[in-house]
Amino acid sequence: MKLKHTIKFAMLLFVTGCFLTSNSVEAQNRKKKKDKNQTEAAVAPEKKSKEKTIKDLTKSSKKIEGLFTMYQDTITGSLQLLISEDQIGKEYIHFSQVADGVLDAGRINRGSYRGSKVFKIKKYFDKIEFVTQNTSFYFDPESPLAKSKDANISLGNMASLKIEAHDKKDGLYLVKADDLFLKETLLQIKPPSRPGTPPTAFKLGSLDKGKTKVNEIKNYPNNTNVKVEYVYSSPSVLNGGSNAVSDGRNVSIKVLHDLIEIPDNNYKIRLDDPRVGYFTTQVEDQTSTSSTPYRDLVHRWNLEKKNPELAISEPVEPITWWIENSTPMEWRETIKEGVLQWNEAFEKAGFKNAMVVKIQPDDADWDAGDIRYNVLRWTSSPRPPFGGYGPSFVNPKTGQILGADIMLEFVHFTNRVFYDKVYELATAEEPYEYNDFNEKDNFYCSLGHLMHDDIMFANAVASATGTSDMEMERVKRESMLALIMHEVGHTLGLNHNMKASYLYSPEQLADPEFIKGKCLTASVMDYATLNITRDRSKQGQYDDVAVGPYDIWAIQFGYMPFKTQEERENLLKQSTKPELIFGNDADDMRSPGKAIDPRVMTNDQSNDAIRYSIDRIELSNDLMKTVKDKFIKDDESYQELRRVYYLLSGQKAGAANVISRYIGGVYVDRAMAGQEGAQQPYTPVSLADQKRAMSALNKYVFAPDAFDAPNDLYNYLAMQRRGFGFFRGPEDPKIHNQVLNYQKNVLNHILHPNTLQRITDSELYGNKYTLSSFMTDLNNSIFKTDIYGNVNTFRQNLQLEYTNMLIGMLTGKQSGNYTNNAKSMALYNLKAIRNMANPSGDVSSIAHKHHLRTLIDNAMKEIK
Numbered sequence: 001m002k003l004k005h006t007i008k009f010a011m012l013l014f015v016t017g018c019f020l021t022s023n024s025v026e027a028q029n030r031k032k033k034k035d036k037n038q039t040e041a042a043v044a045p046e047k048k049s050k051e052k053t054i055k056d057l058t059k060s061s062k063k064i065e066g067l068f069t070m071y072q073d074t075i076t077g078s079l080q081l082l083i084s085e086d087q088i089g090k091e092y093i094h095f096s097q098v099a100d101g102v103l104d105a106g107r108i109n110r111g112s113y114r115g116s117k118v119f120k121i122k123k124y125f126d127k128i129e130f131v132t133q134n135t136s137f138y139f140d141p142e143s144p145l146a147k148s149k150d151a152n153i154s155l156g157n158m159a160s161l162k163i164e165a166h167d168k169k170d171g172l173y174l175v176k177a178d179d180l181f182l183k184e185t186l187l188q189i190k191p192p193s194r195p196g197t198p199p200t201a202f203k204l205g206s207l208d209k210g211k212t213k214v215n216e217i218k219n220y221p222n223n224t225n226v227k228v229e230y231v232y233s234s235p236s237v238l239n240g241g242s243n244a245v246s247d248g249r250n251v252s253i254k255v256l257h258d259l260i261e262i263p264d265n266n267y268k269i270r271l272d273d274p275r276v277g278y279f280t281t282q283v284e285d286q287t288s289t290s291s292t293p294y295r296d297l298v299h300r301w302n303l304e305k306k307n308p309e310l311a312i313s314e315p316v317e318p319i320t321w322w323i324e325n326s327t328p329m330e331w332r333e334t335i336k337e338g339v340l341q342w343n344e345a346f347e348k349a350g351f352k353n354a355m356v357v358k359i360q361p362d363d364a365d366w367d368a369g370d371i372r373y374n375v376l377r378w379t380s381s382p383r384p385p386f387g388g389y390g391p392s393f394v395n396p397k398t399g400q401i402l403g404a405d406i407m408l409e410f411v412h413f414t415n416r417v418f419y420d421k422v423y424e425l426a427t428a429e430e431p432y433e434y435n436d437f438n439e440k441d442n443f444y445c446s447l448g449h450l451m452h453d454d455i456m457f458a459n460a461v462a463s464a465t466g467t468s469d470m471e472m473e474r475v476k477r478e479s480m481l482a483l484i485m486h487e488v489g490h491t492l493g494l495n496h497n498m499k500a501s502y503l504y505s506p507e508q509l510a511d512p513e514f515i516k517g518k519c520l521t522a523s524v525m526d527y528a529t530l531n532i533t534r535d536r537s538k539q540g541q542y543d544d545v546a547v548g549p550y551d552i553w554a555i556q557f558g559y560m561p562f563k564t565q566e567e568r569e570n571l572l573k574q575s576t577k578p579e580l581i582f583g584n585d586a587d588d589m590r591s592p593g594k595a596i597d598p599r600v601m602t603n604d605q606s607n608d609a610i611r612y613s614i615d616r617i618e619l620s621n622d623l624m625k626t627v628k629d630k631f632i633k634d635d636e637s638y639q640e641l642r643r644v645y646y647l648l649s650g651q652k653a654g655a656a657n658v659i660s661r662y663i664g665g666v667y668v669d670r671a672m673a674g675q676e677g678a679q680q681p682y683t684p685v686s687l688a689d690q691k692r693a694m695s696a697l698n699k700y701v702f703a704p705d706a707f708d709a710p711n712d713l714y715n716y717l718a719m720q721r722r723g724f725g726f727f728r729g730p731e732d733p734k735i736h737n738q739v740l741n742y743q744k745n746v747l748n749h750i751l752h753p754n755t756l757q758r759i760t761d762s763e764l765y766g767n768k769y770t771l772s773s774f775m776t777d778l779n780n781s782i783f784k785t786d787i788y789g790n791v792n793t794f795r796q797n798l799q800l801e802y803t804n805m806l807i808g809m810l811t812g813k814q815s816g817n818y819t820n821n822a823k824s825m826a827l828y829n830l831k832a833i834r835n836m837a838n839p840s841g842d843v844s845s846i847a848h849k850h851h852l853r854t855l856i857d858n859a860m861k862e863i864k
Contacts, residue, residue: 054082054165054174066219067261070177070226077213078178080164083121083128085171091120091133092259093402095393096187099227099254099369104202104241106191108253111368111377111407113391114187118262119158126163128175130186132156135396136283138295143287159185181228182212186257189230202241204251205234215254223371224259256369260402265302267400272296274670275575276557277495277525277584279392281399297399299392299493300558303351308561312347318356319492324368325360327378327408332359334477335376335408338484341547342492345555354559355488371403374491376484380410390487404491406484447486447527450603454530455479457651458542460644464623464630465536475530478543485524485547493558499583500526500550502599506606506615509533512540519548520605522579527602529654534619549579575670576677587668589661592745593752597668598661598685603654610662610693613655617700620648628713637720642733645717649707653742656701660746662693663774664759664767684767691769691777698781701746704795707739740797750778751805753817760821775825783836787849790841796848799833803852806830807859827863830856 058080061071069082095116101108122129134153139146161175179185190204211231218225230253240248272280272294280296288295305313321339323332336357346354360368360375368375371393392404458475461467500523508514510533521528524544533539553574562568574580583600590602598609606612627648631641665685671678700706717733719725749755759771782802786795809818809826818826834856837849 052165054167054172057165057174064217064219066224067222068219068224068259070217070219070224071174072214072217078176079181079214081161081175081177081180083173083175085173088121088123088128091118091262091397093117093262093395094119094186095258095260095371095402097256097369097393097405099256101253102241102245102251104245105204105251105253108189108191110379111391111405113393113405114255116393116396116402118396123173124160127160128163128173129157129161130159130180132158135281138283138285138287140285140287145287149286181214181226181257182209183207184230187255189253189255190232200238202239202245202248203234203237204232204253205237205249206232208233208250211250218370220372222261225369225371226257226259227254227369228257229254258371260371262395262397263302263400263402266304267302267398269398270298270300270558272298273557273572275572275582275672276554277497277582278493278554278558279490279495281394281396298558299394299399299401301401301492303346303354303559305350305561312350312352314352315354318354320356320358320374321488322358322360322373322375324375324377325362325364327376328410331480334480335484338481339376339488341481341485342488342551342555345547345552346559348552349556349558349560351559368405374404376406376408378408378410390490392491392493401491401493406487406491408483408487447483450527451479451483451530453647453650453654454532454603456643456647458530458532460631460647461532461536461619461623464626467536475542478541478545479530482524482544485544489525489547489551492555494525494551494554496527496584496588497523497525497550497582498527498585498588498600498602499581499597500548501528501601501605501609502581502607503579504606506608506612509606509612510535510538510540512538515541517541517545519544519546519551521548522581523548523550523554525551529603529605529616531605532616532619534615534622550582553580573675576675576679582670583668589665589749590657592749593754596666596758598658598665599667601658601661604658610659610689610696613658614696614700616655617652620651624648624709624713628710628716632716638716638718639720642717642719645709645713646738649738649742652700652707653745656697656742656746657749659693659696659700660749663690663697663750663769664755664762665690666758666762666767682762682765684762684765685769687768690774694774694777694781697746697750698777701743702781702798704786704792707742707794736793736797739794740801743798744801747802747805750774751809753814753819753822756822757819760819771821771825775829779829779832783833787836788838788840789845791845791848793844796844799848799852800855803830803833803855806833807855811859811862830859 058071060075061073061080064070064072068087071080071082072078073080093116096114098108098110098112098114100110101112103109118133118135120131120133122131132155134155137149137153139149159180161177161179163173163175165174166172167174184190184207190207193203208231211233213229214226215229216225216227232251232253234249237248241251245251272278279299281299283295283297285293285295301319302317303319304316306316307313323335327335339355339357343353343355346352360373366373368377390404390406392401394401455475459472462472462475500521503522504515504520509520509531515531518541520531520541520543524547530542531540532542553571557568557571560571562571575582581599583597587595587597587600588602589595589598589600601609604613624645627644628641631644632638633640662685667679667683667685669679669681669683714733714735719731756771759767759769759774763770782795782799786792787799791799806826806829809815810823810830815823834853837852837856839846839849841849
């Protein structure tokens with residue numbers, strides 16, 4: 001037993017000794033290794049990890065050289081951008097346009113210009129920054145104030161990108177560019193949410209970074225072009241959009257981004273003048289003591305004479321237009337003619353062949369999105385946003401136009417109503433129109449919409465009166481010529497001149513020999529209605545076939561190389577000539593209550609727009625009598641008849657809107673003080689013309705028979721069935737709604753707070769049609785004829801609507817916008833209606849009058 005324990009103890013000692021020996025040996029080895037490492041470290045410096053070069057970071061990328069050399073990874077598609085040291089501190093222009101979009105999300109359509117801005121490239125330690133510059137202010141460099149030119153002005157740091165690699169030898173910096181192009185860094189694309197937008201409205205989802213991608217990169221010495229497809233995704237949507245949207249949950253918008261080198265040339269800025277209408281970049285002189293410290297830059301091309309000593313010389317570089325190869329063959333010559341018509345104006349400014357037109361070859365290696373080419377483009381959109389659209393983009397620092405396009409829609413030549421909604425066209429509560437100016441969208445022209453309606457009307461007149469097909473081709477050709485000249489005018493820098501139609505008399509416009517070969521107004525930049533005569537034997541030219549006298553004068557102002565300031569002023573002093581009359585969108589009265597001068601209006605014509613509009617209404621009434629016989633064809637549906645019925649009714653409503661603007665209207669003269677031929681700035685419309693307008697509204701808008709049509713016509717106003725097109729509601733024509741909305745359009749203007757305020761204010765400076773006289777005439781017009789007998793259903797609608805509007809002036813949400821004397825007249829008229837509305841007539845009329853009295857009695861209680 002003892003021996004056994006002794007053996008165990010010996011074995012334990014042996015194992016322990018071995019373990020200790022092993023640990024000792026291992027410890028000694030570790031010490032030797034450590035000593036060796038320390039010795040080696042003392043001898044050799046520590047190795048650093050090698051910095052990656054531009055070549056290392058771009059080895060799997062395709063190099064695309066140009067203004068800003070880019071690298072695109074051939075595996076992932078990610079972008080990298082080279083910035084050279086000589087680009088740091090320099091300014092460039094960012095310009096963007098929509099390559100393809102969806103109208104459901106707003107005016108995001110092919111060719112839509114999104115504006116241009118100046119940005120500067122800066123280096124901040126290990127970052128490259130892209131900073132938007134402010135171009136709204138000017139400081140005289142000779143003024144000490146120029147030292148504080150940056151005070152309280154915010155610049156926009158769009159992006160701050162980490163420098164990934166630096167080539168000191170070649171002076172190059174490499175940055176990742178995905179965040180610059182694949183996010184809304186350079187441009188806000190998704191429209192902001194607006195208060196009051198219905199929850200069921202179409203909305204874009206969130207920007208999907210995983211789906212957004214670069215479609216194309218084109219690089220040139222003076223500009224870098226990147227086309228990006230932005231995808232907006234949402235897991236579920238309430239409104240999937242129109243048929244143009246394949247999947248409302250995933251919507252693509254393609255945008256062209258152009259980074260442009262600022263031109264280094266002899267361009268001379270030209271400052272704006274309020275007597276002529278150019279697009280401008282607004283600049284305020286912060287060192288001026290003037291009450292109008294404006295230094296607004298006119299937008300124009302850089303035209304220079306080859307031979308400056310000659311009165312008329314060809315330009316060094318003409319304005320060259322390319323007709324896109326998608327343009328129908330039969331319209332190419334007309335389009336070319338429309339562009340070249342402007343050469344007449346340029347010759348008066350001293351330039352021969354300033355405009356040149358070429359055809360894009362079918363095998364061209366460039367497309368219309370290339371900003372180096374000015375292109376007349378052609379589309380046939382499912383929901384056409386315009387008939388024609390002519391934007392340009394500029395250098396914001398100088399106003400120099402750098403490029404332009406014109407978009408044309410095929411719908412212009414069809415009987416297809418815009419948006420395919422004939423009924424909505426006929427019953428809209430506001431006039432069928434588009435807001436033309438939007439700072440973010442640059443410029444948006446809707447002449448094509450209005451012209452399209454007029455062409456359909458001319459077509460209806462022609463069909464009803466047996467006009468030849470050749471005559472209809474003439475209408476199309478003249479209207480296309482006018483549209484091209486108008487849109488080209490925009491690309492030359494001209495904005496609208498809605499007052500230009502106030503030139504010729506109705507008699508002159510009905511004289512074919514007098515108007516032959518002319519612009520029918522003072523300017524092709526107006527929105528004048530087509531010249532369609534009631535007496536078909538007097539029909540001459542329908543639309544403009546040449547630029548107008550205002551256009552020639554305006555091009556002289558914008559492009560003539562003035563030798564002295566006096567030469568410029570002498571030209572501008574001609575603005576008081578009748579043919580140089582001017583008023584743009586800021587002055588026009590198409591929207592109820594907007595602006596004050598009735599001559600600045602769309603879809604009017606002649607220097608007696610009241611008479612011309614009455615003639616248009618009577619022409620429509622004439623056609624309405626026979627429309628059923630003329631537009632029903634065997635083996636066809638009644639869709640064509642329905643379209644023409646609403647078209648004729650719409651023409652009457654549009655003419656009524658023109659007439660209504662003369663009530664409370666004030667003519668505006670923008671001539672300078674002391675200028676020869678100048679009138680006082682504000683002159684109220686004469687009593688005779690205001691009374692004439694009121695009489696016309698009484699007869700053609702408010703009278704019991706104002707919208708009469710053959711009763712059996714209504715039985716045939718049927719839409720052609722298409723699938724489940726009637727699923728949303730009953731298909732029957734809403735005749736009373738349609739008529740009431742036309743009448744409301746007029747009432748919305750003549751009872752607008754601005755109109756009533758202006759009637760009272762203008763009594764102080766010459767208005768003889770007092771508020772009390774106007775309100776009494778209006779009351780009588782709507783009630784006096786039939787209040788003591790039977791009241792038809794159209795008049796019942798009108799009388800109730802008008803009564804509710806008077807009550808709203810006293811108790812409604814907008815009552816605070818009305819002047820006290822307007823409220824007094826509203827109360828006075830309500831009491832007059834209460835006294836007139838004694839129950840009489842048939843049962844329907846008695847019920848109606850009880851209704852009126854109850855509304856008024858309840859309102860009176862609320863007022864007390």
